[in-house]
Amino acid sequence: MEELLKEFGVNSISEMKKLISDNEEKIKALNSVKIINKSIFDKNKNPLILYDCIRDSILFVNNEAGVYYSTNAALLLKAKLNDIDPFLAKEIDKIKESYLTQKINIVYERYITKIGAQKLVEASLSPIMLGNRNLTLIEILNLEPWEFTKESLKSEINEEFDKIKDLLEVETDKRKLAENKLNLLASKINLITNLKDSFFYTLRVISNSRFQLIETSKAFKKLTGYELRDVEDLGGWTAIISQADVHLFQTLRLKLKPNEISWGEYRIVDKNGEYIWIRDYLLPQFEETGRFIQHIYGFAEDITRFKKMEESLERLKDEELKKSNNFDLSNLKTNVSNKIDLMEALESFQKVVFSIFPYQIYHDSGVIVDANNDFQDITSIIINPLTKKTLFEIFDSEKRSEYLKIIQQCKTDIFEIRIKDKMGTTIKFSAVNIQTEYKGKMIKLLAMKDPVFY
Numbered sequence: 288m289e290e291l292l293k294e295f296g297v298n299s300i301s302e303m304k305k306l307i308s309d310n311e312e313k314i315k316a317l318n319s320v321k322i323i324n325k326s327i328f329d330k331n332k333n334p335l336i337l338y339d340c341i342r343d344s345i346l347f348v349n350n351e352a353g354v355y356y357s358t359n360a361a362l363l364l365k366a367k368l369n370d371i372d373p374f375l376a377k378e379i380d381k382i383k384e385s386y387l388t389q390k391i392n393i394v395y396e397r398y399i400t401k402i403g404a405q406k407l408v409e410a411s412l413s414p415i416m417l418g419n420r421n422l423t424l425i426e427i428l429n430l431e432p433w434e435f436t437k438e439s440l441k442s443e444i445n446e447e448f449d450k451i452k453d454l455l456e457v458e459t460d461k462r463k464l465a466e467n468k469l470n471l472l473a474s475k476i477n478l479i480t481n482l483k484d485s486f487f488y489t490l491r492v493i494s495n496s497r498f499q500l501i502e503t504s505k506a507f508k509k510l511t512g513y514e515l516r517d518v519e520d521l522g523g524w525t526a527i528i529s530q531a532d533v534h535l536f537q538t539l540r541l542k543l544k545p546n547e548i549s550w551g552e553y554r555i556v557d558k559n560g561e562y563i564w565i566r567d568y569l570l571p572q573f574e575e576t577g578r579f580i581q582h583i584y585g586f587a588e589d590i591t592r593f594k595k596m597e598e599s600l601e602r603l604k605d606e607e608l609k610k611s612n613n614f615d616l617s618n619l620k621t622n623v624s625n626k627i628d629l630m631e632a633l634e635s636f637q638k639v640v641f642s643i644f645p646y647q648i649y650h651d652s653g654v655i656v657d658a659n660n661d662f663q664d665i666t667s668i669i670i671n672p673l674t675k676k677t678l679f680e681i682f683d684s685e686k687r688s689e690y691l692k693i694i695q696q697c698k699t700d701i702f703e704i705r706i707k708d709k710m711g712t713t714i715k716f717s718a719v720n721i722q723t724e725y726k727g728k729m730i731k732l733l734a735m736k737d738p739v740f741y
Contacts, residue, residue: 334427336368339420340379343367346422355427372397375410379423387414387423485588486510490524492580498524510589512558529554529562536567543571543580552590564594644719644734651730653677653691665738667709678733681706683713694720694733704735713741 334352338345345364353360356371369376378395390413397406413424489502500518508514511527518527528536532553539551550568557563565587572582641647646662648655648670654677658670668681682690683705693702704718716735723732 331426336363336425337415338368338379338423338425340423341421343369352427375408375425378410379412379425382412387412387421389414392428484510485586488585488587490583490585492583493523496525497522498583500524510557510563511555517558527555529556539567539569540583543569543583545571545573562591563589564591566590640719640721640732640734644717644736646716646735646738648678648733648735649723649725649730650678650733651728653679655681656725656730662735665708666706666714683707694731704733705741715739715741 331349332351334355335347335349336345336352337347345366345368348360348363350360353363356363358371363371367376368379374395374397378393382391382393390411392409392411394407394409397408409428411426411428413426415422415424484506486506487504488500488507491499491501493499500515500523503515513527518524521527525533525536535551535553539549539553542549548568548570550566552564552566554562554564568586570584571580572584573580645659646665647659648662649657654675655670656672658668663669666681668676670676678691678694679687684707686705690702690704701717701719703715705713705715708714715738717737718733718735720731720733722729725732
């Protein structure tokens with residue numbers, strides 16, 4: 288018996304029983320994997336892992352997962368998720384099982400020892416019901432575009448956080464929690480913003496109306512022109528907020544809760560008297576009693592350019608809507624291009640069109656690629672790209688050929704179009720058909736408004 292136990296790497300009969308039980312569970316899961324459709328594992332080019340959160344057990348992997356973790360599938364099945372990808376295991380552990388009721392995507396950091404680099408990796412988590420067990424299907428996405436070296440990540444982040452960390456290191460566990468949350472926030476914001484247009488800061492709360500600015504990152508002076516002592520001489524943080532927006536900051540402050548990040552948008556006034564719109568993320572540090580705020584840690588990003596774009600777009604939209612029913616789409620596109628940077632012209636033009644024409648179908652050579660939720664809600668037609676539904680199928684049969692001919696001519700004039708909903712009811716829309724960008728590819732957009740039911 289001892290030799291048998293030794294052969295299987297266990298020390299007792301109870302451990303042998305547990306090993307047998309675990310293997311039986313894996314066999315049952317693999318026998319039932321047809322519920323998930325085994326072809327998902329065989330054909331998917333992304334790494335896939337079928338994971339049991341409760342038992343902390345990997346039940347199935349594809350070959351790509353073995354390549355991704357620089358090993359093979361057989362060894363992965365014997366490993367714990369925390370051993371091969373501890374940051375992913377930590378992120379999954381944060382998600383309560385009851386909350387994972389639908390597919391979600393998460394972003395987490397992975398360090399690759401072999402090449403000495405870090406990655407921000409996106410993973411898709413899908414709940415899988417297997418008998419009475421709740422499993423998680425993990426798919427690793429977007430492996431290459433988010434890769435960066437250890438130095439490129441930490442040099443900039445460390446520079447911005449050094450002074451804040453000096454303060455946090457001498458404080459309580461709540462300060463440590465503040466540091467962790469700010470690091471997490473900064474990692475995510477780094478994906479979408481340039482730190483040259485953002486700054487970190489720390490406020491000491493003196494009273495309900497007095498907020499002393501005690502620390503900032505160097506980008507604060509570049510954006511505003513102020514030194515710390517300048518802000519203090521003026522009367523503290525609220526003195527550089529536009530007087531018309533001080534109530535926005537105070538409203539945001541009153542909503543602050545322990546260990547939670549809140550955000551809002553308001554204007555500050557730089558040293559030259561110019562307005563700067565900021566999106567401000569605030570993390571408070573409360574007294575031990577939970578009654579009073581000691582400090583507020585902030586991360587502010589400059590969104591002035593986007594606010595000006597929104598104002599320009601609203602004016603353009605109002606101008607076009609005030610015109611007659613002859614909606615000149617070409618003229619609108621020219622106006623937008625003249626008033627906004629050329630690199631943003633297409634995106635801005637589409638934003639105006641989306642605002643005016645809320646029902647949208649993306650199509651390529653007559654095949655429907657996608658449709659927005661508003662269109663699917665009003666027609667009850669569910670668009671699944673895999674079904675290859677065509678425009679011909681949903682158009683009213685009396686004039687479908689005429690509609691397709693208009694679309695093929697690529698005119699930007701408004702025309703009337705009729706669509707049959709799922710119940711066979713006819714809906715008349717005013718529509719335009721334009722060239723647009725969809726997932727990096729130029730295709731056609733059929734945009735509609737003013738639905739009338741017959």
